[in-house]
Amino acid sequence: MLLPLLKKILPANARLSLRKLFWLSRGWLYLGNKVFCPLCEGSFRTFLPFGNERRLQALCPRCHTLERHRLLWLYLQEQVRIQERALDALHMAPEPILQKRLRNLLNLNYRSADLTSPVAMDQVDLQALPYPSASFDLVLCSHVLAHVPQDKQALQELRRVLRPTGQLLLQARLHPQEKTLEVAHALTPHQRLQAYGQADRFRNYGQDFARRVAAQGFKVKEVEYALARTPEEQARLGLGKGERIFVATPVAYEAQ
Ligand SMILES: [Zn+2]
Structure with missing residues:
Protein backbone atom coordinates (compact mmCIF):
# COMPACT_ATOMS: atom_id res chain seq x y z
CA MET A 1 0.00 0.00 0.00
CA THR A 65 24.31 -4.05 -7.63
CA LEU A 66 24.32 -7.54 -9.13
CA GLU A 67 26.94 -10.03 -10.29
CA ARG A 68 27.27 -8.38 -13.71
CA HIS A 69 27.90 -4.90 -12.24
CA ARG A 70 30.66 -6.13 -9.94
CA LEU A 71 32.23 -8.08 -12.81
CA LEU A 72 32.17 -5.05 -15.12
CA TRP A 73 33.73 -2.82 -12.47
CA LEU A 74 36.57 -5.31 -11.94
CA TYR A 75 37.10 -5.52 -15.71
CA LEU A 76 37.15 -1.72 -15.99
CA GLN A 77 39.68 -1.42 -13.19
CA GLU A 78 41.97 -4.25 -14.18
CA GLN A 79 41.75 -4.48 -17.98
CA VAL A 80 40.63 -1.02 -19.17
CA ARG A 81 42.67 0.60 -16.35
CA ILE A 82 39.85 3.08 -15.97
CA GLN A 83 41.44 4.77 -12.94
CA GLU A 84 44.67 5.60 -14.76
CA ARG A 85 43.89 6.58 -18.35
CA ALA A 86 42.57 9.85 -19.76
CA LEU A 87 39.45 8.66 -21.60
CA ASP A 88 36.30 10.17 -23.02
CA ALA A 89 33.64 7.79 -21.74
CA LEU A 90 29.92 7.39 -22.41
CA HIS A 91 27.79 5.33 -20.03
CA MET A 92 24.38 4.31 -21.37
CA ALA A 93 21.56 3.69 -18.87
CA PRO A 94 23.89 4.40 -15.93
CA GLU A 95 23.63 2.27 -12.82
CA PRO A 96 23.78 4.86 -9.96
CA ILE A 97 26.68 3.36 -8.00
CA LEU A 98 28.79 2.72 -11.12
CA GLN A 99 28.08 6.25 -12.31
CA LYS A 100 29.18 7.60 -8.93
CA ARG A 101 32.47 5.68 -9.10
CA LEU A 102 33.13 6.80 -12.68
CA ARG A 103 32.19 10.46 -12.12
CA ASN A 104 34.67 10.61 -9.26
CA LEU A 105 37.56 9.70 -11.55
CA LEU A 106 39.32 12.94 -12.48
CA ASN A 107 41.14 11.30 -15.39
CA LEU A 108 37.83 10.46 -17.05
CA ASN A 109 35.78 12.82 -19.22
CA TYR A 110 32.46 11.18 -18.38
CA ARG A 111 28.94 11.48 -19.81
CA SER A 112 25.96 9.30 -18.95
CA ALA A 113 22.84 9.07 -21.05
CA ASP A 114 19.41 7.47 -21.08
CA LEU A 115 16.04 7.89 -22.75
CA THR A 116 14.19 8.64 -19.50
CA SER A 117 16.27 7.96 -16.36
CA PRO A 118 16.55 10.95 -13.98
CA VAL A 119 19.97 9.62 -12.96
CA ALA A 120 21.51 10.16 -16.41
CA MET A 121 23.26 13.42 -17.37
CA ASP A 122 21.81 13.51 -20.91
CA GLN A 123 18.42 12.41 -22.19
CA VAL A 124 19.05 10.70 -25.53
CA ASP A 125 17.65 8.17 -27.93
CA LEU A 126 20.27 5.49 -28.50
CA GLN A 127 19.09 5.18 -32.10
CA ALA A 128 20.01 8.83 -32.80
CA LEU A 129 22.76 9.96 -30.44
CA PRO A 130 23.40 13.73 -30.18
CA TYR A 131 27.20 13.36 -29.94
CA PRO A 132 29.73 14.07 -32.72
CA SER A 133 31.27 11.14 -34.56
CA ALA A 134 34.45 9.61 -33.08
CA SER A 135 34.06 11.41 -29.74
CA PHE A 136 34.43 8.56 -27.20
CA ASP A 137 37.20 6.13 -26.28
CA LEU A 138 34.90 3.95 -24.20
CA VAL A 139 31.17 3.25 -24.26
CA LEU A 140 29.39 1.13 -21.65
CA CYS A 141 26.07 -0.38 -22.66
CA SER A 142 24.85 -3.03 -20.26
CA HIS A 143 21.44 -4.68 -20.59
CA VAL A 144 20.14 -1.88 -22.83
CA LEU A 145 19.92 -3.12 -26.42
CA ALA A 146 17.05 -5.56 -25.83
CA HIS A 147 14.93 -2.54 -24.83
CA VAL A 148 15.68 -0.51 -27.97
CA PRO A 149 13.24 -0.90 -30.90
CA GLN A 150 15.97 -0.88 -33.61
CA ASP A 151 19.08 -2.44 -32.09
CA LYS A 152 20.97 -2.47 -35.42
CA GLN A 153 20.56 1.28 -35.69
CA ALA A 154 21.63 1.70 -32.06
CA LEU A 155 24.79 -0.34 -32.70
CA GLN A 156 25.58 1.75 -35.78
CA GLU A 157 25.20 4.88 -33.66
CA LEU A 158 27.46 3.44 -30.96
CA ARG A 159 30.03 2.66 -33.63
CA ARG A 160 29.73 6.17 -35.07
CA VAL A 161 30.45 7.91 -31.75
CA LEU A 162 33.39 5.61 -30.92
CA ARG A 163 36.89 6.57 -31.97
CA PRO A 164 38.57 4.03 -34.29
CA THR A 165 40.70 2.89 -31.33
CA GLY A 166 37.76 2.93 -28.89
CA GLN A 167 35.90 0.07 -27.32
CA LEU A 168 32.30 -0.71 -26.58
CA LEU A 169 31.62 -2.94 -23.58
CA LEU A 170 28.30 -4.76 -23.82
CA GLN A 171 26.45 -7.04 -21.47
CA ALA A 172 23.13 -8.67 -22.24
CA ARG A 173 20.82 -11.34 -20.93
CA LEU A 174 21.27 -14.23 -23.34
CA HIS A 175 18.71 -17.01 -23.66
CA PRO A 176 19.88 -20.57 -24.27
CA GLN A 177 18.46 -20.76 -27.80
CA GLU A 178 20.87 -20.06 -30.66
CA LYS A 179 18.82 -17.51 -32.55
CA THR A 180 17.57 -14.21 -31.14
CA LEU A 181 13.79 -14.20 -30.76
CA GLU A 182 12.00 -11.30 -32.46
CA VAL A 183 8.25 -11.65 -32.90
CA ALA A 184 7.01 -9.47 -35.77
CA HIS A 185 3.46 -9.15 -34.46
CA ALA A 186 4.47 -8.21 -30.87
CA LEU A 187 3.79 -4.49 -31.23
CA THR A 188 2.05 -3.42 -28.01
CA PRO A 189 3.46 -3.66 -24.46
CA HIS A 190 0.98 -6.46 -23.73
CA GLN A 191 2.00 -8.42 -26.83
CA ARG A 192 5.67 -7.92 -25.98
CA LEU A 193 5.02 -9.18 -22.44
CA GLN A 194 3.48 -12.32 -23.96
CA ALA A 195 6.33 -12.75 -26.46
CA TYR A 196 9.39 -11.88 -24.36
CA GLY A 197 8.24 -12.03 -20.73
CA GLN A 198 8.71 -8.26 -20.27
CA ALA A 199 6.60 -5.43 -21.71
CA ASP A 200 9.59 -3.18 -22.38
CA ARG A 201 11.66 -5.69 -24.35
CA PHE A 202 11.83 -5.77 -28.14
CA ARG A 203 13.63 -9.12 -28.46
CA ASN A 204 15.21 -11.91 -26.43
CA TYR A 205 18.82 -12.33 -27.45
CA GLY A 206 20.12 -15.82 -28.12
CA GLN A 207 23.64 -17.18 -28.38
CA ASP A 208 24.03 -15.33 -31.71
CA PHE A 209 24.35 -11.99 -29.84
CA ALA A 210 28.06 -11.50 -30.62
CA ARG A 211 27.46 -12.19 -34.32
CA ARG A 212 24.60 -9.65 -34.40
CA VAL A 213 26.93 -7.03 -32.91
CA ALA A 214 29.75 -7.96 -35.29
CA ALA A 215 27.39 -7.57 -38.26
CA GLN A 216 27.18 -3.84 -37.50
CA GLY A 217 30.91 -3.28 -38.02
CA PHE A 218 32.58 -4.52 -34.86
CA LYS A 219 35.17 -7.08 -33.95
CA VAL A 220 33.74 -8.80 -30.86
CA LYS A 221 35.58 -10.66 -28.13
CA GLU A 222 33.59 -12.57 -25.47
CA VAL A 223 35.20 -12.47 -22.05
CA GLU A 224 34.10 -14.63 -19.14
CA TYR A 225 36.03 -12.48 -16.74
CA ALA A 226 35.03 -14.26 -13.52
CA LEU A 227 37.26 -17.14 -14.64
CA ALA A 228 40.30 -14.91 -14.08
CA ARG A 229 39.79 -15.66 -10.36
CA THR A 230 39.74 -18.75 -8.18
CA PRO A 231 36.31 -20.24 -7.33
CA GLU A 232 36.74 -18.94 -3.76
CA GLU A 233 37.36 -15.39 -4.98
CA GLN A 234 34.45 -15.63 -7.42
CA ALA A 235 32.18 -16.52 -4.49
CA ARG A 236 33.62 -13.85 -2.20
CA LEU A 237 33.06 -11.16 -4.86
CA GLY A 238 29.67 -12.57 -5.92
CA LEU A 239 30.53 -12.78 -9.62
CA GLY A 240 27.96 -15.43 -10.57
CA LYS A 241 28.31 -18.09 -13.24
CA GLY A 242 28.67 -17.67 -16.99
CA GLU A 243 28.32 -13.87 -17.09
CA ARG A 244 30.05 -12.55 -20.21
CA ILE A 245 31.39 -9.15 -21.20
CA PHE A 246 31.38 -8.48 -24.95
CA VAL A 247 34.28 -6.26 -25.93
CA ALA A 248 33.48 -4.71 -29.31
CA THR A 249 35.97 -2.64 -31.28
CA PRO A 250 35.11 -0.87 -34.55
CA VAL A 251 36.32 -2.59 -37.70
CA ALA A 252 38.00 -0.07 -40.00
CA TYR A 253 35.64 0.98 -42.79
CA GLU A 254 38.06 0.00 -45.53
CA ALA A 255 38.58 -3.47 -44.00
CA GLN A 256 34.89 -4.44 -44.12
ZN1 LIG B 1 27.80 -2.90 -3.00
Whole structure:
Protein backbone atom coordinates (compact mmCIF):
# COMPACT_ATOMS: atom_id res chain seq x y z
CA MET A 1 0.00 0.00 0.00
CA LEU A 2 2.69 2.47 1.05
CA LEU A 3 5.01 1.96 -1.92
CA PRO A 4 2.47 2.62 -4.70
CA LEU A 5 1.29 5.70 -2.78
CA LEU A 6 4.85 7.05 -2.45
CA LYS A 7 5.40 6.38 -6.15
CA LYS A 8 2.38 8.52 -6.96
CA ILE A 9 3.10 11.50 -4.73
CA LEU A 10 6.90 11.75 -4.77
CA PRO A 11 8.95 13.05 -7.71
CA ALA A 12 11.52 10.66 -9.22
CA ASN A 13 14.51 12.28 -7.51
CA ALA A 14 12.91 12.05 -4.06
CA ARG A 15 12.09 8.37 -4.66
CA LEU A 16 15.73 7.78 -5.59
CA SER A 17 16.93 9.43 -2.36
CA LEU A 18 14.52 7.31 -0.30
CA ARG A 19 15.70 4.17 -2.06
CA LYS A 20 19.33 5.07 -1.34
CA LEU A 21 18.48 5.55 2.35
CA PHE A 22 16.80 2.14 2.42
CA TRP A 23 19.82 0.44 0.81
CA LEU A 24 22.21 2.18 3.19
CA SER A 25 20.30 1.01 6.26
CA ARG A 26 19.98 -2.52 4.84
CA GLY A 27 23.75 -2.54 4.26
CA TRP A 28 24.29 -2.02 8.00
CA LEU A 29 22.04 -4.98 8.79
CA TYR A 30 24.13 -7.37 6.72
CA LEU A 31 27.61 -6.20 7.72
CA GLY A 32 30.06 -9.09 8.01
CA ASN A 33 33.22 -10.48 6.46
CA LYS A 34 32.16 -13.31 4.14
CA VAL A 35 31.62 -11.40 0.91
CA PHE A 36 32.99 -8.15 -0.51
CA CYS A 37 31.37 -5.77 -2.99
CA PRO A 38 34.06 -4.02 -5.05
CA LEU A 39 31.62 -1.28 -6.10
CA CYS A 40 30.58 0.09 -2.69
CA GLU A 41 33.63 -1.51 -1.03
CA GLY A 42 31.44 -2.97 1.69
CA SER A 43 31.99 -6.31 3.46
CA PHE A 44 28.88 -8.32 4.30
CA ARG A 45 27.89 -11.69 5.71
CA THR A 46 26.07 -12.51 2.46
CA PHE A 47 24.81 -11.15 -0.83
CA LEU A 48 21.03 -11.38 -1.17
CA PRO A 49 18.90 -13.51 -3.51
CA PHE A 50 17.53 -11.80 -6.61
CA GLY A 51 15.40 -12.44 -9.69
CA ASN A 52 12.34 -14.46 -10.63
CA GLU A 53 14.40 -17.64 -10.35
CA ARG A 54 15.84 -16.41 -7.02
CA ARG A 55 19.55 -16.52 -7.78
CA LEU A 56 21.41 -16.79 -4.47
CA GLN A 57 24.37 -14.53 -3.65
CA ALA A 58 23.33 -11.96 -6.25
CA LEU A 59 22.37 -8.56 -4.81
CA CYS A 60 24.63 -6.30 -2.76
CA PRO A 61 22.67 -5.38 0.41
CA ARG A 62 24.03 -1.83 0.34
CA CYS A 63 24.46 -0.61 -3.26
CA HIS A 64 21.92 -2.90 -4.91
CA THR A 65 24.31 -4.05 -7.63
CA LEU A 66 24.32 -7.54 -9.13
CA GLU A 67 26.94 -10.03 -10.29
CA ARG A 68 27.27 -8.38 -13.71
CA HIS A 69 27.90 -4.90 -12.24
CA ARG A 70 30.66 -6.13 -9.94
CA LEU A 71 32.23 -8.08 -12.81
CA LEU A 72 32.17 -5.05 -15.12
CA TRP A 73 33.73 -2.82 -12.47
CA LEU A 74 36.57 -5.31 -11.94
CA TYR A 75 37.10 -5.52 -15.71
CA LEU A 76 37.15 -1.72 -15.99
CA GLN A 77 39.68 -1.42 -13.19
CA GLU A 78 41.97 -4.25 -14.18
CA GLN A 79 41.75 -4.48 -17.98
CA VAL A 80 40.63 -1.02 -19.17
CA ARG A 81 42.67 0.60 -16.35
CA ILE A 82 39.85 3.08 -15.97
CA GLN A 83 41.44 4.77 -12.94
CA GLU A 84 44.67 5.60 -14.76
CA ARG A 85 43.89 6.58 -18.35
CA ALA A 86 42.57 9.85 -19.76
CA LEU A 87 39.45 8.66 -21.60
CA ASP A 88 36.30 10.17 -23.02
CA ALA A 89 33.64 7.79 -21.74
CA LEU A 90 29.92 7.39 -22.41
CA HIS A 91 27.79 5.33 -20.03
CA MET A 92 24.38 4.31 -21.37
CA ALA A 93 21.56 3.69 -18.87
CA PRO A 94 23.89 4.40 -15.93
CA GLU A 95 23.63 2.27 -12.82
CA PRO A 96 23.78 4.86 -9.96
CA ILE A 97 26.68 3.36 -8.00
CA LEU A 98 28.79 2.72 -11.12
CA GLN A 99 28.08 6.25 -12.31
CA LYS A 100 29.18 7.60 -8.93
CA ARG A 101 32.47 5.68 -9.10
CA LEU A 102 33.13 6.80 -12.68
CA ARG A 103 32.19 10.46 -12.12
CA ASN A 104 34.67 10.61 -9.26
CA LEU A 105 37.56 9.70 -11.55
CA LEU A 106 39.32 12.94 -12.48
CA ASN A 107 41.14 11.30 -15.39
CA LEU A 108 37.83 10.46 -17.05
CA ASN A 109 35.78 12.82 -19.22
CA TYR A 110 32.46 11.18 -18.38
CA ARG A 111 28.94 11.48 -19.81
CA SER A 112 25.96 9.30 -18.95
CA ALA A 113 22.84 9.07 -21.05
CA ASP A 114 19.41 7.47 -21.08
CA LEU A 115 16.04 7.89 -22.75
CA THR A 116 14.19 8.64 -19.50
CA SER A 117 16.27 7.96 -16.36
CA PRO A 118 16.55 10.95 -13.98
CA VAL A 119 19.97 9.62 -12.96
CA ALA A 120 21.51 10.16 -16.41
CA MET A 121 23.26 13.42 -17.37
CA ASP A 122 21.81 13.51 -20.91
CA GLN A 123 18.42 12.41 -22.19
CA VAL A 124 19.05 10.70 -25.53
CA ASP A 125 17.65 8.17 -27.93
CA LEU A 126 20.27 5.49 -28.50
CA GLN A 127 19.09 5.18 -32.10
CA ALA A 128 20.01 8.83 -32.80
CA LEU A 129 22.76 9.96 -30.44
CA PRO A 130 23.40 13.73 -30.18
CA TYR A 131 27.20 13.36 -29.94
CA PRO A 132 29.73 14.07 -32.72
CA SER A 133 31.27 11.14 -34.56
CA ALA A 134 34.45 9.61 -33.08
CA SER A 135 34.06 11.41 -29.74
CA PHE A 136 34.43 8.56 -27.20
CA ASP A 137 37.20 6.13 -26.28
CA LEU A 138 34.90 3.95 -24.20
CA VAL A 139 31.17 3.25 -24.26
CA LEU A 140 29.39 1.13 -21.65
CA CYS A 141 26.07 -0.38 -22.66
CA SER A 142 24.85 -3.03 -20.26
CA HIS A 143 21.44 -4.68 -20.59
CA VAL A 144 20.14 -1.88 -22.83
CA LEU A 145 19.92 -3.12 -26.42
CA ALA A 146 17.05 -5.56 -25.83
CA HIS A 147 14.93 -2.54 -24.83
CA VAL A 148 15.68 -0.51 -27.97
CA PRO A 149 13.24 -0.90 -30.90
CA GLN A 150 15.97 -0.88 -33.61
CA ASP A 151 19.08 -2.44 -32.09
CA LYS A 152 20.97 -2.47 -35.42
CA GLN A 153 20.56 1.28 -35.69
CA ALA A 154 21.63 1.70 -32.06
CA LEU A 155 24.79 -0.34 -32.70
CA GLN A 156 25.58 1.75 -35.78
CA GLU A 157 25.20 4.88 -33.66
CA LEU A 158 27.46 3.44 -30.96
CA ARG A 159 30.03 2.66 -33.63
CA ARG A 160 29.73 6.17 -35.07
CA VAL A 161 30.45 7.91 -31.75
CA LEU A 162 33.39 5.61 -30.92
CA ARG A 163 36.89 6.57 -31.97
CA PRO A 164 38.57 4.03 -34.29
CA THR A 165 40.70 2.89 -31.33
CA GLY A 166 37.76 2.93 -28.89
CA GLN A 167 35.90 0.07 -27.32
CA LEU A 168 32.30 -0.71 -26.58
CA LEU A 169 31.62 -2.94 -23.58
CA LEU A 170 28.30 -4.76 -23.82
CA GLN A 171 26.45 -7.04 -21.47
CA ALA A 172 23.13 -8.67 -22.24
CA ARG A 173 20.82 -11.34 -20.93
CA LEU A 174 21.27 -14.23 -23.34
CA HIS A 175 18.71 -17.01 -23.66
CA PRO A 176 19.88 -20.57 -24.27
CA GLN A 177 18.46 -20.76 -27.80
CA GLU A 178 20.87 -20.06 -30.66
CA LYS A 179 18.82 -17.51 -32.55
CA THR A 180 17.57 -14.21 -31.14
CA LEU A 181 13.79 -14.20 -30.76
CA GLU A 182 12.00 -11.30 -32.46
CA VAL A 183 8.25 -11.65 -32.90
CA ALA A 184 7.01 -9.47 -35.77
CA HIS A 185 3.46 -9.15 -34.46
CA ALA A 186 4.47 -8.21 -30.87
CA LEU A 187 3.79 -4.49 -31.23
CA THR A 188 2.05 -3.42 -28.01
CA PRO A 189 3.46 -3.66 -24.46
CA HIS A 190 0.98 -6.46 -23.73
CA GLN A 191 2.00 -8.42 -26.83
CA ARG A 192 5.67 -7.92 -25.98
CA LEU A 193 5.02 -9.18 -22.44
CA GLN A 194 3.48 -12.32 -23.96
CA ALA A 195 6.33 -12.75 -26.46
CA TYR A 196 9.39 -11.88 -24.36
CA GLY A 197 8.24 -12.03 -20.73
CA GLN A 198 8.71 -8.26 -20.27
CA ALA A 199 6.60 -5.43 -21.71
CA ASP A 200 9.59 -3.18 -22.38
CA ARG A 201 11.66 -5.69 -24.35
CA PHE A 202 11.83 -5.77 -28.14
CA ARG A 203 13.63 -9.12 -28.46
CA ASN A 204 15.21 -11.91 -26.43
CA TYR A 205 18.82 -12.33 -27.45
CA GLY A 206 20.12 -15.82 -28.12
CA GLN A 207 23.64 -17.18 -28.38
CA ASP A 208 24.03 -15.33 -31.71
CA PHE A 209 24.35 -11.99 -29.84
CA ALA A 210 28.06 -11.50 -30.62
CA ARG A 211 27.46 -12.19 -34.32
CA ARG A 212 24.60 -9.65 -34.40
CA VAL A 213 26.93 -7.03 -32.91
CA ALA A 214 29.75 -7.96 -35.29
CA ALA A 215 27.39 -7.57 -38.26
CA GLN A 216 27.18 -3.84 -37.50
CA GLY A 217 30.91 -3.28 -38.02
CA PHE A 218 32.58 -4.52 -34.86
CA LYS A 219 35.17 -7.08 -33.95
CA VAL A 220 33.74 -8.80 -30.86
CA LYS A 221 35.58 -10.66 -28.13
CA GLU A 222 33.59 -12.57 -25.47
CA VAL A 223 35.20 -12.47 -22.05
CA GLU A 224 34.10 -14.63 -19.14
CA TYR A 225 36.03 -12.48 -16.74
CA ALA A 226 35.03 -14.26 -13.52
CA LEU A 227 37.26 -17.14 -14.64
CA ALA A 228 40.30 -14.91 -14.08
CA ARG A 229 39.79 -15.66 -10.36
CA THR A 230 39.74 -18.75 -8.18
CA PRO A 231 36.31 -20.24 -7.33
CA GLU A 232 36.74 -18.94 -3.76
CA GLU A 233 37.36 -15.39 -4.98
CA GLN A 234 34.45 -15.63 -7.42
CA ALA A 235 32.18 -16.52 -4.49
CA ARG A 236 33.62 -13.85 -2.20
CA LEU A 237 33.06 -11.16 -4.86
CA GLY A 238 29.67 -12.57 -5.92
CA LEU A 239 30.53 -12.78 -9.62
CA GLY A 240 27.96 -15.43 -10.57
CA LYS A 241 28.31 -18.09 -13.24
CA GLY A 242 28.67 -17.67 -16.99
CA GLU A 243 28.32 -13.87 -17.09
CA ARG A 244 30.05 -12.55 -20.21
CA ILE A 245 31.39 -9.15 -21.20
CA PHE A 246 31.38 -8.48 -24.95
CA VAL A 247 34.28 -6.26 -25.93
CA ALA A 248 33.48 -4.71 -29.31
CA THR A 249 35.97 -2.64 -31.28
CA PRO A 250 35.11 -0.87 -34.55
CA VAL A 251 36.32 -2.59 -37.70
CA ALA A 252 38.00 -0.07 -40.00
CA TYR A 253 35.64 0.98 -42.79
CA GLU A 254 38.06 0.00 -45.53
CA ALA A 255 38.58 -3.47 -44.00
CA GLN A 256 34.89 -4.44 -44.12
ZN1 LIG B 1 27.80 -2.90 -3.00
